[in-house]
């Protein structure tokens with residue numbers, strides 16, 4: 001049996017393409033239906049209630065495309081609205097928090113883990129709670145880094161200004177002598193170089209997108225949902241605002257050319 005239905009992936013906007021990139025590396029033959037809520041991004045500065053309402057609507061967009069499972073690429077949604085998506089979807093759901101937390105717990109020898117993310121993700125304590133449940137001896141040190149998202153979208157991933165801001169944000173975590181840092185936001189994998197240079201390469205960076213891709217592979221196997229085809233997959237993207245900026249900026253996040261990007265039904269002006 002082979003299930004050719006797409007894996008549904010959604011995010012507040014463009015950043016979730018880093019998770020799609022990790023998925024296409026781990027599962028190169030799976031079709032993907034991606035929804036980016038570009039009209040309402042960012043989610044990271046919004047209240048949990050608003051993010052929960054958006055998450056329900058985003059789930060409905062994907063369900064219309066007959067997805068076989070849903071991946072919540074957005075850390076903010078995974079932190080505050082995993083239960084909303086799970087309740088609504090009739091298919092398996094994977095968020096990024098638990099896979100990221102599991103990888104961090106495995107990686108940290110000193111049991112001192114830093115977590116960075118949007119203001120909402122950090123305020124929710126979702127990573128810290130997940131890590132504590134996995135191993136109560138691990139100490140977590142969290143820090144919101146709200147300026148990182150606009151810097152990455154501006155393409156300033158190697159800019160000197162980003163280095164200065166990164167030092168400012170990460171200094172308190174350095175002082176706590178962490179040995180592992182969870183990149184708890186879709187955009188942060190693009191800042192790996194800057195973050196590594198702040199820590200002089202002394203800290204293990206956990207890319208929650210990569211950890212999630214491995215978790216998705218396990219879920220597909222368990223539920224017998226694998227697409228056994230060896231054909232080139234169909235990666236389709238829908239957005240809630242006009243597609244132009246998504247297409248231009250998206251390729252940096254995805255790491256390759258994007259196919260057709262369309263405006264999602266119900267979001268057309």
Ligand code: DGL
Pocket residue numbers: 011012013015016041042043044045073074075076077118121149184185186187
């Ligand atoms: N996708 C969001 C996250 O991973 C970052 C962008 C936003 O604030 O919406 O938390």
